[in-house]
Amino acid sequence: MRWAVALAAVGAALAPAGVALGVPLSNPSVHISGSSATKSHLPKSVAPRITAAAWFQPDPLCATPLGCGAIKLPTIDPYPKGTYHVGVAVGRQTARAFLAVALGKVAQAAHGGTLTIPLDTSPTDGSLAPNTAHINVCVTYQAVTDIEGSFDGAPSANCLPAAHATYVAKPAPHLVANLKRLGGKLAGVKGFALLPADASPTSAWSVVFKLPTANSQASQLPSLKLLVGQVSRTTKPSAGSGGHHHSDSPAGGDSSTGLGGGSAVDPGPSFPLPSQSVAPPSTQQPVVARPTSARRFVTVGYQYPEIWLFPIALILLVPFTIRALTRDLTRPR
Amino acid sequence: MRRGSFHPALPSLLAFAGLVVAGFVAMAIGWRVSARTLDVARQVPAIVSGGVGGLVLIVIGTGLLVAQSGRVRAAEERADIDDVLDRASEVVEALRAGTSTAQRGAR
Numbered sequence: 272m273r274w275a276v277a278l279a280a281v282g283a284a285l286a287p288a289g290v291a292l293g294v295p296l297s298n299p300s301v302h303i304s305g306s307s308a309t310k311s312h313l314p315k316s317v318a319p320r321i322t323a324a325a326w327f328q329p330d331p332l333c334a335t336p337l338g339c340g341a342i343k344l345p346t347i348d349p350y351p352k353g354t355y356h357v358g359v360a361v362g363r364q365t366a367r368a369f370l371a372v373a374l375g376k377v378a379q380a381a382h383g384g385t386l387t388i389p390l391d392t393s394p395t396d397g398s399l400a401p402n403t404a405h406i407n408v409c410v411t412y413q414a415v416t417d418i419e420g421s422f423d424g425a426p427s428a429n430c431l432p433a434a435h436a437t438y439v440a441k442p443a444p445h446l447v448a449n450l451k452r453l454g455g456k457l458a459g460v461k462g463f464a465l466l467p468a469d470a471s472p473t474s475a476w477s478v479v480f481k482l483p484t485a486n487s488q489a490s491q492l493p494s495l496k497l498l499v500g501q502v503s504r505t506t507k508p509s510a511g512s513g514g515h516h517h518s519d520s521p522a523g524g525d526s527s528t529g530l531g532g533g534s535a536v537d538p539g540p541s542f543p544l545p546s547q548s549v550a551p552p553s554t555q556q557p558v559v560a561r562p563t564s565a566r567r568f569v570t571v572g573y574q575y576p577e578i579w580l581f582p583i584a585l586i587l588l589v590p591f592t593i594r595a596l597t598r599d600l601t602r603p604r
Numbered sequence: 605m606r607r608g609s610f611h612p613a614l615p616s617l618l619a620f621a622g623l624v625v626a627g628f629v630a631m632a633i634g635w636r637v638s639a640r641t642l643d644v645a646r647q648v649p650a651i652v653s654g655g656v657g658g659l660v661l662i663v664i665g666t667g668l669l670v671a672q673s674g675r676v677r678a679a680e681e682r683a684d685i686d687d688v689l690d691r692a693s694e695v696v697e698a699l700r701a702g703t704s705t706a707q708r709g710a711r
Binding site (some may be wrong): 596 | 619634636642672675678
C-alpha cells in the first residue's frame, strides 16, 4: 500500500511536469490588431509564377521528450498524389503546405497583392469542412521543393506579419489571401507558407489544392498577383477607384472575404471582424488614412488541457508530504 | 514478504527523489522545446515552464529529501539508544539475578 502511494505520488509529480513543459500557448492569449487604411497610387499588377508546392505533416516525435527529428520517419502520404494539404484535427495541426514562387526584383518590392488558391473539395482527396478553415499565409526564405507528406524538412516560415486566407464559396470554392500585410516583406522570399491559424480544440478541417498539370484549367490553379508601384497615404481616388487596381480580386468586393474588391483600402486586421465595413471610398474628396482602431481579444485555451492535472497532483502531494514528515520513522522490530 | 521489511521512510524518500528527477526532466524538456524553434512566443513559455518550474521542483524535492533524511537519522539514533538501554537493562537484571544466587549460596 505504501509503495503504491509512493509510486502514485512520483507519477503524479512526473507526468504533469512533462506535460507542462511542452506547452507553450499555441497563440498569444491576446491579439490586438489594428491597421490604417492606405490608398495606392498607380499600382501595377504582376503575376509571379508558382513553381512548386509541398506539404508536410507534423513529426509525431515532437510531442515526445525525444524531440523533433530524433528518428527519421518514412514519408507516408495517405492522399492522392499531386494533392497538397493544410489541416487541423482536434485543434492540432495535421498538415501545412508551401508554395514556391519565383519573385523578380520588381515583385519583391510589391506592397500588396492577392493569393488565390482553388480548392479541391473532394472528400476522397482529403478535404474536410474547408469552409471552416482558418489559414495564415506567411513567407519563407528557404527553397521549397516538391515534397508530399514528409515528416521533416519543412522550410521555416516567417509569420510576422501574416496574411489571412479566407474561404470563398463562389463561383468555385477557393481561398483568397490579401497580401497587403506582407507588403515590403517580400525581398528574398522564395515561397509562401499556408499554416493553420485555428487553435480551437474542437476544430477539424482540411483543405486540399492541386498544382498545374498538363490538363489543368487556368481557373483551377493557384495564382499570385502582386501590386507594385508607389504608395501614398493620401490621394484622390477616382470614382469607383477601379481603374487603378488589378482585376483579380473577388468580384464586387465580397466583404465576407475581408477583401475590398477592386479597392486598395486595407480591409483591416488579418482576422477580419464581421462588423467591419471595407467599402471603398466613393467620394471625390481626398481620403485621409483612417486608422481602424479595431481591437480584438481572442481567448484561446491551453494547447494541452491536461495541464490542469498539475495543481490536482500538487493537492494530492501535500497530504502525502505532511503524513510522511510527521509519521514515526522508527523501524519496526 | 514480511510487513515492515523495508524502512518506513522509503516511500517518501522515493517520492521526494522523484520530485528532484522531475525537475531535471522538466528543465531538459524545456531546453529541448526552446532549442528547436526560433519562435520567441514558444521559447518563453518553454523556458518559464521548464526552467523555473524545474528549478522549483528540484528545490522543493531536495528540501523534503534532506528533511526526511534528517528524520530518518534521528529515528535510527533513537532506535540505537533504545537498543543500548535495553541491553544495559538486561545486564543489570543479569547482575541482580547473579547476586541473589550468590547470596543464597553463601547462606
